[in-house]
Amino acid sequence: MKIDLTVNGQTASGEVEARTLLVDFLREQLRLTGTHVGCDTSQCGACVVMVDGKSVKSCTMLAAMADGCDVTTIEGLANGAELHPMQQAFMDNHGLQCGFCTPGMVMSGLDIVNRHGKELDAATVRRELNGNICRCTGYQNIVKSIREGARAMGD
Amino acid sequence: MYSFSYHRPASVAEAANLIANAADGKLVAGGQTLLPTMKHRLASPSDVIDLGAIAELGGIVVNGNIVTIGAMTPHAEVAASGEVQEAIPALAALAGNIGDPAVRNRGTIGGSIANNDPAADYPAAVIALGATVRTNRREIAGGDFFTGMFETALEEDEIIVAVDFPRPEAAAYMKFENPASRYAIVGVFIARTAGGARAAVTGATDCAHRAYRMEEALAKDFSPAALADFQAPVDRMNADIHASAEYRAHLVRVMAQRAVAACA
Numbered sequence: 001m002k003i004d005l006t007v008n009g010q011t012a013s014g015e016v017e018a019r020t021l022l023v024d025f026l027r028e029q030l031r032l033t034g035t036h037v038g039c040d041t042s043q044c045g046a047c048v049v050m051v052d053g054k055s056v057k058s059c060t061m062l063a064a065m066a067d068g069c070d071v072t073t074i075e076g077l078a079n080g081a082e083l084h085p086m087q088q089a090f091m092d093n094h095g096l097q098c099g100f101c102t103p104g105m106v107m108s109g110l111d112i113v114n115r116h117g118k119e120l121d122a123a124t125v126r127r128e129l130n131g132n133i134c135r136c137t138g139y140q141n142i143v144k145s146i147r148e149g150a151r152a153m154g155d
Numbered sequence: 156m157y158s159f160s161y162h163r164p165a166s167v168a169e170a171a172n173l174i175a176n177a178a179d180g181k182l183v184a185g186g187q188t189l190l191p192t193m194k195h196r197l198a199s200p201s202d203v204i205d206l207g208a209i210a211e212l213g214g215i216v217v218n219g220n221i222v223t224i225g226a227m228t229p230h231a232e233v234a235a236s237g238e239v240q241e242a243i244p245a246l247a248a249l250a251g252n253i254g255d256p257a258v259r260n261r262g263t264i265g266g267s268i269a270n271n272d273p274a275a276d277y278p279a280a281v282i283a284l285g286a287t288v289r290t291n292r293r294e295i296a297g298g299d300f301f302t303g304m305f306e307t308a309l310e311e312d313e314i315i316v317a318v319d320f321p322r323p324e325a326a327a328y329m330k331f332e333n334p335a336s337r338y339a340i341v342g343v344f345i346a347r348t349a350g351g352a353r354a355a356v357t358g359a360t361d362c363a364h365r366a367y368r369m370e371e372a373l374a375k376d377f378s379p380a381a382l383a384d385f386q387a388p389v390d391r392m393n394a395d396i397h398a399s400a401e402y403r404a405h406l407v408r409v410m411a412q413r414a415v416a417a418c419a
């Protein structure tokens with residue numbers, strides 16, 4: 001079946017099987033391999049993207065369900081060579097080690113800003129990250145990165 | 156995942172027609188339970204009928220003392236709804252503690268109660284608040300809806316349209332959550348209504364259920380102290396790596412007492 005959606009501001013059309021997951025469409029057809037797959041139980045959050053402005057696990061949504069939607073992936077954040085403030089904050093604060101969870105952490109970080117604003121306390125960030133698993137960092141620097149990235153997003 | 160045909164009907168009538176005529180059809184709402192199950196090949200429907208484009212299944216309406224939540228309303232929308240927060244704050248809080256933010260953006264009340272996971276949160280609210288589940292065919296009393304582990308009163312091709320929750324005088328839900336999934340290891344929903352105290356327990360046994368003995372104790376004295384000697388039946392409790400039967404029985408009392416305290 002044919003689907004038409006907007007991905008990172010550009011029209012993206014494709015021929016998919018009904019069973020194609022959104023994450024597989026993004027990675028394999030659009031070659032947007034920044035969105036990762038870290039589990040098969042919908043628990044790790046490495047695959048989080050924005051669909052119509054809301055965070056979703058792209059491993060747990062069919063590509064067909066995203067027909068007509070507006071999708072933002074990690075590739076859609078930077079402005080050319082200039083990183084998005086949330087990405088820059090992860091770099092400045094050593095918010096990643098292997099980097100596998102990072103795209104999902106950044107997208108979930110932006111979702112937290114959307115719902116809770118730019119002044120975030122650590123407890124809020126920790127609670128809101130309960131669907132994102134990191135096997136490396138121990139989370140301290142991820143929490144720090146999201147708080148600082150949120151602040152740096154200014155008004 | 157095995158292949159299937161995908162349908163995206165625009166009305167309940169069209170969806171009903173599709174499911175009735177499919178060899179082995181499945182409705183999909185948020186997909187947060189069904190899609191992982193299909194990925195693991197534990198389900199392999201011939202047809203998947205997506206309810207996502209049916210406007211009549213969405214939305215929250217408060218009419219007098221009844222809060223109506225459309226089957227396709229995601230958990231995040233219930234949690235953030237000013238109307239639900241005002242009318243039944245315990246229900247908004249329950250929805251806001253399901254899973255994680257991304258799961259709450261897709262998962263729906265209809266999908267949650269149709270699935271009837273023994274550790275799901277919404278069933279406790281549907282039972283304790285005396286809600287009514289409305290389908291495309293009939294109305295089902297909340298207390299009659301959940302019939303066993305992953306089983307409900309729904310017929311094969313019946314579609315939940317909305318759930319009507321009567322506004323209680325006070326209500327609270329307390330769950331002892333699994334720290335990884337946030338599902339309830341034990342959850343207790345207590346409601347004080349014009350008809351008396353009502354209690355429902357989830358996570359503890361094979362299916363969410365009403366706790367009549369708890370209600371009797373609370374009818375005499377609506378206070379945490381009234382449950383000090385309450386004993387949940389250990390032999391009916393679930394036991395797994397997360398909690399033994401004895402521990403779950405203990406948690407039923409503790410969660411119930413906390414919920415009663417929160418109602419005050």
Ligand SMILES: Cc1cc2nc3c(=O)[nH]c(=O)nc-3n(C[C@H](O)[C@H](O)[C@H](O)COP(=O)(O)OP(=O)(O)OC[C@H]3O[C@@H](n4cnc5c(N)ncnc54)[C@H](O)[C@@H]3O)c2cc1C
Pocket residue numbers: 041042043181182183184185186187188189190206226227252253254255258261262263264265266267269270272274275276277309313314315316336337338339
């Ligand atoms: C990581 C994770 C954590 C979670 N944590 C929790 C938690 O803490 N507490 C909790 O309660 N749940 C939890 N869930 C489950 C979540 O709430 C699901 O959203 C919910 O159980 C199913 O809702 P859905 O809309 O995604 O349904 P789907 O997965 O789309 O469907 C589930 C079932 O319901 C049927 N169905 C769907 N809609 C209807 C309808 N309108 N009429 C008839 N049948 C219908 C489908 O055919 C299917 O059999 C979690 C899920 C995940 C992935």
Ligand code: FES
Pocket residue numbers: 036037038039040041042043044045046047048057058059060
């Ligand atoms: S890959 Fe989507 S939650 Fe793990």
Ligand code: FES
Pocket residue numbers: 095096097098099100101102133134135136137
């Ligand atoms: S940095 Fe390796 S999983 Fe998070």
